[in-house]
Amino acid sequence: MSVDAWITLGTVSVLVALLVREAAAPALIVFGADVLLLVTGVIETDQALAGFGNPAPFTVGALYIVARSVEKTGALQPLLGAAMGGRRSARRALARLLGPVAAASAVVNNTPIVAMAAPQVASWARRRGWSPSIFLMPLSFAAILGGVVTVIGTSTNLLVSGLMEDHGYAPLGMFEIAPLGLPVAVVGVLYLVLASPRLLPRRLVAFEELERHSRDFIVHMEVVAGGPLDGRTVEEGGLRHLENVFLTEVQHRAAGEIVAPARPETRLAGGDVLVFAGRADRVLDLQSQAGLRSTEQEHADVFAAAGHTYFEVVLGTGSPLVGRTLREADFRRTYQAAVLGMHRAGEPIRSKLGTVELRPGDTLLLLSNEEFRDRWRDRSDFLLIARRGGLPPATVRESWIVAAVLSGVVVLGATGFVPILHASLIAALLLVGARVLTVGEARRAVDLDVVLLIGASFGVASAVETSGLAGLAASGIAELTVTWGPRGALLGVVALTLLLTEMITNNAAAVLVFPVALAAAASSGLDPRMTAIAVAVTASSSFLTPIGYQTNTMVYGPGGYRFTDYLRLGAPLTVLVVAVVLILAPLLAT
Numbered sequence: 097m098s099v100d101a102w103i104t105l106g107t108v109s110v111l112v113a114l115l116v117r118e119a120a121a122p123a124l125i126v127f128g129a130d131v132l133l134l135v136t137g138v139i140e141t142d143q144a145l146a147g148f149g150n151p152a153p154f155t156v157g158a159l160y161i162v163a164r165s166v167e168k169t170g171a172l173q174p175l176l177g178a179a180m181g182g183r184r185s186a187r188r189a190l191a192r193l194l195g196p197v198a199a200a201s202a203v204v205n206n207t208p209i210v211a212m213a214a215p216q217v218a219s220w221a222r223r224r225g226w227s228p229s230i231f232l233m234p235l236s237f238a239a240i241l242g243g244v245v246t247v248i249g250t251s252t253n254l255l256v257s258g259l260m261e262d263h264g265y266a267p268l269g270m271f272e273i274a275p276l277g278l279p280v281a282v283v284g285v286l287y288l289v290l291a292s293p294r295l296l297p298r299r300l301v302a303f304e305e306l307e308r309h310s311r312d313f314i315v316h317m318e319v320v321a322g323g324p325l326d327g328r329t330v331e332e333g334g335l336r337h338l339e340n341v342f343l344t345e346v347q348h349r350a351a352g353e354i355v356a357p358a359r360p361e362t363r364l365a366g367g368d369v370l371v372f373a374g375r376a377d378r379v380l381d382l383q384s385q386a387g388l389r390s391t392e393q394e395h396a397d398v399f400a401a402a403g404h405t406y407f408e409v410v411l412g413t414g415s416p417l418v419g420r421t422l423r424e425a426d427f428r429r430t431y432q433a434a435v436l437g438m439h440r441a442g443e444p445i446r447s448k449l450g451t452v453e454l455r456p457g458d459t460l461l462l463l464s465n466e467e468f469r470d471r472w473r474d475r476s477d478f479l480l481i482a483r484r485g486g487l488p489p490a491t492v493r494e495s496w497i498v499a500a501v502l503s504g505v506v507v508l509g510a511t512g513f514v515p516i517l518h519a520s521l522i523a524a525l526l527l528v529g530a531r532v533l534t535v536g537e538a539r540r541a542v543d544l545d546v547v548l549l550i551g552a553s554f555g556v557a558s559a560v561e562t563s564g565l566a567g568l569a570a571s572g573i574a575e576l577t578v579t580w581g582p583r584g585a586l587l588g589v590v591a592l593t594l595l596l597t598e599m600i601t602n603n604a605a606a607v608l609v610f611p612v613a614l615a616a617a618a619s620s621g622l623d624p625r626m627t628a629i630a631v632a633v634t635a636s637s638s639f640l641t642p643i644g645y646q647t648n649t650m651v652y653g654p655g656g657y658r659f660t661d662y663l664r665l666g667a668p669l670t671v672l673v674v675a676v677v678l679i680l681a682p683l684l685a686t
Contacts, residue, residue, distance in 0.1 A: 321366025
């Protein structure tokens with residue numbers, strides 16, 4: 097090997113070791129490798145900085161803004177709501193859920209999809225007597241599978257497209273990945289529907305423990321005039337069988353009548369106030385219930401923005417709030433938070449919150465921005481501040497704007513009327529211009545670590561190729577798979593990609609394997625374009641561990657899973673993905 101090849105091999109080895117050990121942020125590690133290869137002369141300045149002039153990182157950044165808009169407005173809530181209904185067999189429920197999730201993930205980053213869907217799916221499953229563990233891991237896997245259908249489905253697809261463009265090939269079209277990715281997704285979702293109820297264990301201990309230690313709150317919700325609950329009965333509106341939340345009374349404002357307890361046949365009208373009692377983490381779900389809004393909405397609307405969340409606070413004896421009402425303390429202005437519920441001495445407060453004199457030990461349920469805890473944790477105002485999480489109520493008007501903009505991105509990208517980069521940037525600007533997101537929210541929506549990683553990765557990929565290391569790796573793969581022909585070479589590329597994607601990030605795995613894949617294609621007669629697509633598909637196919645992909649980690653705790661549960665469901669799925677890629681990729685290239 098040449099000196100450059102040795103330097104590159106050493107740099108890549110250290111890079112992989114640092115990524116595996118999570119010694120620093122992946123972006124910093126890859127950028128450091130890029131700088132080292134530049135300083136040692138393995139690559140030139142234009143190669144080291146090529147990624148920052150490539151459309152890929154800017155497209156990814158713009159799509160993060162789009163995805164954040166989807167998350168903020170709840171634009172996918174109708175899709176999720178339609179997928180979840182009454183009790184049915186677990187397989188039928190999975191079929192209704194996973195198909196729409198995979199479809200949505202084809203055009204929206206899968207992380208916000210899982211973030212939005214996981215709490216709802218877990219709650220829905222428990223209401224019907226099922227363990228959420230049957231659904232949450234399949235939810236994550238389906239979101240991953242959906243991401244391999246279009247070029248905007250994951251940042252990895254866009255990275256590979258950018259690498260192809262950097263090597264003189266045309267970038268991937270919106271649906272160019274679909275002939276391979278769609279069969280992978282369909283086969284994978286079918287497997288999840290059939291196998292998940294059998295292979296995944298039922299784990300309920302964590303949820304039962306949570307229920308034993310939870311407190312109840314009273315929340316007043318108003319029926320939105322002209323909304324989906326206006327004119328329907330309590331039964332028809334699905335308000336009788338909420339998990340750990342009970343509709344205790346209906347206040348008919350127009351008639352001046354109170355119905356307590358609420359009856360199934362009670363007909364609701366716009367302006368009616370519904371009084372709910374239930375666990376804190378369940379009454380929060382009512383904030384996003386279609387057709388309802390909090391009677392504190394005039395206060396909560398101020399905080400209905402990305403970056404705002406729920407907190408549970410306890411008043412101590414030294415709190416300046418003790419002995420005063422929320423109104424007297426001008427709570428919203430002073431603390432930049434809206435009080436949605438109050439709990440005292442084991443019982444929820446049923447009176448109008450603004451008129452209740454506060455006492456030590458009172459627990460308040462708040463909506464505020466994420467810096468609330470940092471602002472008040474060292475003050476005497478609150479004895480304890482616990483983040484409850486969750487998103488603020490969805491805004492229907494803005495969700496339609498987001499849906500229209502997202503559809504425009506897909507149509508423009510699919511028809512080739514404008515490049516995907518242009519469509520993504522226009523979408524981001526439109527969403528900020530329409531005030532769906534503020535400039536600050538848009539800036540915070542962009543994951544700069546991923547953008548920097550993608551930009552820096554081009555230099556590392558260039559070093560692997562120009563130093564001759566990619567050719568040596570391709571030769572090694574050819575020697576190991578010589579008796580199996582081109583499919584054997586493809587198997588070697590796919591296996592290397594899967595190994596790396598479980599050890600390090602999927603983007604880093606794609607970067608390291610891409611030049612090897614091109615070299616292997618050149619030496620074995622494989623189509624380089626389809627081989628690159630195979631790398632993109634398999635780099636995102638991380639199903640073996642809870643740490644290989646972000647959405648897998650997100651459902652790890654809520655599902656009560658153990659590490660081996662991922663192997664149990666993910667190993668056969670990985671084999672299926674490899675089989676589909678090996679069968680179809682050579683055929684699609686002919």
